[in-house]
Amino acid sequence: MENFAIGLIGMGDMGKMYARRLSDAGWSVNACDREEKYDALREEFADRKQIKIFPNGHLVSRASDYILYNVEAASIHRVVAMYGPSTKQRAIVGGQTSCKAPEITAFEKHLPEDIDIVSCHSLHGPAVDPRGQPLVIIKHRASDESFEKVKHVLSCLGSTHVYLSAAQHDKITADTQAVTHAAFLSMGKAWHANEQFPWEIARYVGGIENVKINLTLRIYSQKWHVYAGLAILNPYAKEQIRQYARSVTELYKLMLGGHAEEFRTRIKQAGASVFGKQQWDSELLLQDSVLDRFSLGNKPSTPLPNNHLSLLAMVDCWSRLDIVPYDHMICSTPLFRLWLGVTEYLFRKPGLLDDVIKIAMDDDTFRSDDLEFTFAARGWSDCVTFGDFESWKDRFQSTQRFFEPRFPEATKVGNEMMRTILQNIKK
Numbered sequence: 271m272e273n274f275a276i277g278l279i280g281m282g283d284m285g286k287m288y289a290r291r292l293s294d295a296g297w298s299v300n301a302c303d304r305e306e307k308y309d310a311l312r313e314e315f316a317d318r319k320q321i322k323i324f325p326n327g328h329l330v331s332r333a334s335d336y337i338l339y340n341v342e343a344a345s346i347h348r349v350v351a352m353y354g355p356s357t358k359q360r361a362i363v364g365g366q367t368s369c370k371a372p373e374i375t376a377f378e379k380h381l382p383e384d385i386d387i388v389s390c391h392s393l394h395g396p397a398v399d400p401r402g403q404p405l406v407i408i409k410h411r412a413s414d415e416s417f418e419k420v421k422h423v424l425s426c427l428g429s430t431h432v433y434l435s436a437a438q439h440d441k442i443t444a445d446t447q448a449v450t451h452a453a454f455l456s457m458g459k460a461w462h463a464n465e466q467f468p469w470e471i472a473r474y475v476g477g478i479e480n481v482k483i484n485l486t487l488r489i490y491s492q493k494w495h496v497y498a499g500l501a502i503l504n505p506y507a508k509e510q511i512r513q514y515a516r517s518v519t520e521l522y523k524l525m526l527g528g529h530a531e532e533f534r535t536r537i538k539q540a541g542a543s544v545f546g547k548q549q550w551d552s553e554l555l556l557q558d559s560v561l562d563r564f565s566l567g568n569k570p571s572t573p574l575p576n577n578h579l580s581l582l583a584m585v586d587c588w589s590r591l592d593i594v595p596y597d598h599m600i601c602s603t604p605l606f607r608l609w610l611g612v613t614e615y616l617f618r619k620p621g622l623l624d625d626v627i628k629i630a631m632d633d634d635t636f637r638s639d640d641l642e643f644t645f646a647a648r649g650w651s652d653c654v655t656f657g658d659f660e661s662w663k664d665r666f667q668s669t670q671r672f673f674e675p676r677f678p679e680a681t682k683v684g685n686e687m688m689r690t691i692l693q694n695i696k697k
């Protein structure tokens with residue numbers, strides 16, 4: 271593979287991460303972003319001889335042997351339509367977007383027939399060390415030789431390769447990403463609606479509450495389009511997010527109506543279908559003593575009880591959709607692994623689930639919080655169902671502004687928490 275050059279179109283967070291890692295491994299990289307960022311990018315990468323910045327994607331495409339589109343999912347069609355026809359003859363093309371259906375459609379429509387298509391998706395954010403994280407590689411329309419070349423190029427990331435079709439990828443990530451995010455987005459929206467910084471309230475500080483708070487703030491501190499794109503454009507996500515909202519609503523109604531037996535049976539059945547076949551040969555993934563270290567507030571001497579509606583609904587949703595989340599570990603993001611860890615914690619801890627069910631029925635202190643959470647889950651689901659990017663952006667950014675003053679501290683604590691917990695999981 272002498273003189274093999276890699277092209278990166280879109281030099282945002284992911285494009286830059288790939289450019290740095292591929293050039294560190296010795297590959298020649300041609301890269302561009304929008305034309306107006308040409309000078310700034312040239313300056314930023316001036317000290318890297320292996321990276322050549324171009325003004326636009328035509329110039330990157332004609333000079334490169336493997337071209338990766340790292341642009342917003344919602345723009346992929348427009349950008350591939352623009353630069354696709356300029357692709358060097360017999361080159362290989364792929365994309366990094368989080369949802370593959372629109373990406374593949376754009377490639378099939380706009381790439382000349384002699385171009386091979388091998389796409390990919392790093393299942394982690396740009397600030398996470400890629401080593402050991404899943405990297406999905408999709409051989410969509412390619413010779414074995416092209417496929418081997420892509421695997422060889424991407425092996426320098428040190429990620430674990432997962433080979434799937436585009437449809438398999440979208441089906442699994444609808445669960446590991448889109449629904450997981452819907453739960454955290456709903457928590458954030460509900461806290462915002464009640465004007466609560468959750469770490470300032472006794473109910474929310476300590477143990478698994480810290481995981482919920484830190485991960486929610488982590489999501490809201492990122493760019494809206496990443497989360498909007500992977501939920502709205504994924505053909506499988508609509509149904510899954512709708513079921514999550516339905517599970518939240520139905521459980522909330524059972525709580526309001528005091529239907530204790532129905533509630534208990536439903537939760538226990540859901541727990542059995544999701545966790546029933548698991549062999550618990552290890553310690554609990556998450557331990558209070560570890561989790562308590564990652565608080566944004568001070569732990570009160572007597573934390574108020576929580577009915578964990580968001581977690582009960584998650585397990586109910588998985589169960590209704592016949593999803594066993596452990597089957598999806600191959601496509602798990604760090605966030606998903608922690609979310610699964612939190613649900614596991616609730617369903618495996620002796621007595622805790624029974625306490626939570628009792629609290630859900632008997633304690634109405636937090637009915638208004640849960641009402642806001644229910645509205646929020648329904649609101650996100652409606653946005654996704656209607657494919658409404660503008661409302662999605664507005665909902666996201668208004669809550670982002672609410673939490674913004676706390677992002678620097680939350681990012682620090684959240685990163686530390688993720689590092690510690692994920693290291694423990696690896697052991």
Ligand SMILES: NC(=O)C1=CN([C@@H]2O[C@H](COP(=O)(O)OP(=O)(O)OC[C@H]3O[C@@H](n4cnc5c(N)ncnc54)[C@H](OP(=O)(O)O)[C@@H]3O)[C@@H](O)[C@H]2O)C=CC1
Pocket residue numbers: 279280281282283284285302303304305327340341342343345349366367368369391392393394395396493495496499500
């Ligand atoms: N962030 C994450 O955690 C992950 C993201 N992804 C996916 O990777 C892709 C990129 O994400 P990320 O890097 O975070 O997003 P960014 O917004 O940081 O990067 C996208 C870049 O593409 C640029 N762009 C838009 N149009 C063009 C064009 N015509 N020519 C060249 N560049 C263009 C954008 O410019 P402008 O901003 O001006 O539009 C922007 O700089 C997305 O599809 C995302 O879903 C995948 C894994 C993880």
Ligand SMILES: O=C(O)C(=O)Cc1ccc(O)cc1
Pocket residue numbers: 367368392393394395446447496500603604605606
């Ligand atoms: O871990 C997560 O789910 C994240 O939030 C980071 C992320 C966002 C988009 C992707 O396509 C992959 C990873």
